[in-house]
Amino acid sequence: MSSTDATGHSLQRRGVFGANVGDRAFRWCLLIFAATVLGLIVVLAYELSRASLPAIRQFGWRFIVSSTWDPVHRVFGALPFIYGTLVSSLLALLIAVPISLGTALFLAELAPRWLRGPVSFLVELLAAVPSVVYGLWGIFVLVPLLRPVEAWLGQHLGVVPLFRGPAYGIGMLAAGLVLAIMVIPFITAVSREVLQSVPVSQREAAYALGATRWEAMRGPVLRYARAGILGGVMLGLGRAVGETMAVTMVIGNRPDISASLFSPGYTLASALANEFLEATVEVHTSALLELALILFAITIVINIVARLMLWSVSRGTTMGVRE
Amino acid sequence: MWEMKRKVANGLMWSGAVVATAAALVPLVMVLYYVVIQGLPALSLAFFTHLPRPVGEPGGGMANAIVGTLILIGLASALGLPIGILGGIYLAEFGNNRFGWSVRFAADVLAGVPSIVVGILVWAIVVVPMQSFSALAGGAALGIMMIPTVMRTTEELVRLVPVSQREAALSLGATQRRTIFKVVLVAAKGGVITGVLLAVARIAGETAPLLVTALGNTFWSTGLDRPIASLPVQIFNYAISPYDEWHAQAWAGALVLVTLVLVLSAAARYATRGRLRATR
Numbered sequence: 001m002s003s004t005d006a007t008g009h010s011l012q013r014r015g016v017f018g019a020n021v022g023d024r025a026f027r028w029c030l031l032i033f034a035a036t037v038l039g040l041i042v043v044l045a046y047e048l049s050r051a052s053l054p055a056i057r058q059f060g061w062r063f064i065v066s067s068t069w070d071p072v073h074r075v076f077g078a079l080p081f082i083y084g085t086l087v088s089s090l091l092a093l094l095i096a097v098p099i100s101l102g103t104a105l106f107l108a109e110l111a112p113r114w115l116r117g118p119v120s121f122l123v124e125l126l127a128a129v130p131s132v133v134y135g136l137w138g139i140f141v142l143v144p145l146l147r148p149v150e151a152w153l154g155q156h157l158g159v160v161p162l163f164r165g166p167a168y169g170i171g172m173l174a175a176g177l178v179l180a181i182m183v184i185p186f187i188t189a190v191s192r193e194v195l196q197s198v199p200v201s202q203r204e205a206a207y208a209l210g211a212t213r214w215e216a217m218r219g220p221v222l223r224y225a226r227a228g229i230l231g232g233v234m235l236g237l238g239r240a241v242g243e244t245m246a247v248t249m250v251i252g253n254r255p256d257i258s259a260s261l262f263s264p265g266y267t268l269a270s271a272l273a274n275e276f277l278e279a280t281v282e283v284h285t286s287a288l289l290e291l292a293l294i295l296f297a298i299t300i301v302i303n304i305v306a307r308l309m310l311w312s313v314s315r316g317t318t319m320g321v322r323e
Numbered sequence: 324m325w326e327m328k329r330k331v332a333n334g335l336m337w338s339g340a341v342v343a344t345a346a347a348l349v350p351l352v353m354v355l356y357y358v359v360i361q362g363l364p365a366l367s368l369a370f371f372t373h374l375p376r377p378v379g380e381p382g383g384g385m386a387n388a389i390v391g392t393l394i395l396i397g398l399a400s401a402l403g404l405p406i407g408i409l410g411g412i413y414l415a416e417f418g419n420n421r422f423g424w425s426v427r428f429a430a431d432v433l434a435g436v437p438s439i440v441v442g443i444l445v446w447a448i449v450v451v452p453m454q455s456f457s458a459l460a461g462g463a464a465l466g467i468m469m470i471p472t473v474m475r476t477t478e479e480l481v482r483l484v485p486v487s488q489r490e491a492a493l494s495l496g497a498t499q500r501r502t503i504f505k506v507v508l509v510a511a512k513g514g515v516i517t518g519v520l521l522a523v524a525r526i527a528g529e530t531a532p533l534l535v536t537a538l539g540n541t542f543w544s545t546g547l548d549r550p551i552a553s554l555p556v557q558i559f560n561y562a563i564s565p566y567d568e569w570h571a572q573a574w575a576g577a578l579v580l581v582t583l584v585l586v587l588s589a590a591a592r593y594a595t596r597g598r599l600r601a602t603r
Binding site: 020022023026027029030031033034035036037038040041043044047048051098099100101102103105106107109110111119121122123124125126128129130131132133134135136137139140141181184188212213214215217218235238239241242243244245249269272273276277289292295296299300302303304306307 | 329330332333336337339340341342343344346347348350351353354357358361405406409410412413414416417418422423425426428429430431432433435436437438439440441443444446447448467470471474498499500503524525527528529530531534535538555558559562563570573574577580581584585587588592
């Protein structure tokens with residue numbers, strides 16, 4: 001982001017700090033602390049790959065495409081978990097993106113100044129509530145609320161496979177809803193920031209041509225902010241993919257692949273939370289560690305794409321300012 | 324006619340934005356409402372002073388879990404704060420190079436690593452060699468999760484300290500170390516504290532990494548190398564149990580935890596008053 005460079009006040013570059021020996025040692029000391037983060041990422045990748053090697057050797061690529069998960073017979077396939085993770089996260093985005101964008105527009109453009117602070121504070125509080133509390137709320141409040149809704153949907157829209165099946169309340173839909181609640185603050189915060197970074201001249205140009213506020217938003221502003229908003233959405237997706245507790249508590253934890261939104265599912269993260277301590281045979285532990293490796297790989301890719309998108313936006317704004 | 328259409332579209336879109344904002348706030352209100360309504364009745368002095376009781380025995384509390392959470396936060400801070408703060412200073416003062424860029428990137432990536440995966444890493448490098456779930460392992464997992472937040476907020480706040488202050492100190496003959504610790508860090512103090520508060524608020528409610536590192540404990544823990552209880556794990560275990568009295572305790576625990584976390588976030592927010600960017 002903009003903090004990466006271009007502030008131009010680095011003392012090192014200006015040569016204010018001299019070549020004192022103690023100072024040089026101090027600087028190396030700081031560097032080691034900073035390098036810890038790099039080390040952690042490397043150790044993480046190494047340990048996960050090393051520990052999942054037995055499972056990788058035994059199942060190879062079949063692990064990812066096979067849908068049997070049977071600890072008793074020691075047959076392991078990750079597909080139901082990958083499917084559950086992706087479907088619950090995409091469902092969450094489907095719900096969260098419109099709400100987040102609307103909220104971001106409200107906060108960046110529409111809200112009177114005195115309302116802006118309190119509302120964004122409240123939205124940030126959403127992010128601070130621990131996920132186990134969302135899970136608790138999900139089990140005892142959301143799921144009972146969902147049961148009649150699901151029954152109604154099944155009665156009237158049952159022709160669509162999406163809405164077929166028993167109305168447990170617990171299942172993919174509940175997981176998607178809880179995840180949506182948990183990613184809304186992230187997507188909102190990033191989108192609002194990106195919207196606020198759009199140069200005023202973009203808006204002024206549109207208004208000068210006689211555009212209404214919405215037309216100015218839809219055209220010049222949103223187009224300008226597109227990459228950044230997408231970056232925020234990706235950041236939210238990364239959160240949803242890795243979220244563990246709340247999902248584990250409401251998704252039902254069954255490694256099935258089903259077209260119905262009402263049926264129970266399982267995600268990579270909840271499998272780890274539920275089974276990791278129960279695994280007694282080595283290949284079971286190893287298979288679970290491979291699930292962790294897959295989860296790690298997915299979130300890394302999503303996060304890197306998100307960062308690159310956000311960086312492309314902040315570079316764009318710096319250029320806009322310079323001109 | 325065309326004019327009308329444009330005006331209507333404008334109005335519709337803006338009311339859509341208002342509705343979306345309301346929709347975003349509904350779950351927050353609902354969660355807080357239920358946590359208070361369900362948690363308050365189960366909250367008593369015993370909750371803070373007693374150990375958990377077996378099912379069927381009335382009373383009991385989460386004293387060990389509350390203390391355990393505080394111990395875990397302390398251990399996590401001992402690991403996460405030095406690395407985060409000193410690393411952040413490096414990034415702000417000397418980080419305008421390729422190495423600084425990659426550290427920054429790694430910190431952002433680490434912030435996105437799912438907490439359960441961090442837990443499993445610590446399981447592999449601490450729990451397995453020590454052959455025991457432990458408070459130390461739990462603290463290590465939480466500490467690792469604190470680093471990115473602390474590092475990036477420290478960096479940002481240290482960057483805000485004007486160069487002229489550094490120049491003034493240096494021109495008086497101070498060394499670089501003195502300048503950074505006595506001038507720069509003092510000027511950035513409020514911001515660094517904010518980063519710390521945010522990081523603590525974030526890890527205080529973490530559950531998943533503790534399941535595979537600190538495990539949990541229904542008694543007072545006897546040492547840092549033994550399993551230890553924590554509020555989030557206890558809430559989780561009680562919530563998925565089939566007993567009504569444990570559900571009530573889970574709600575009470577949630578009320579305590581939410582209060583702790585929200586107070587910390589509000590304090591962090593108050594300390595910065597809009598100087599920090601929202602995404603960090």
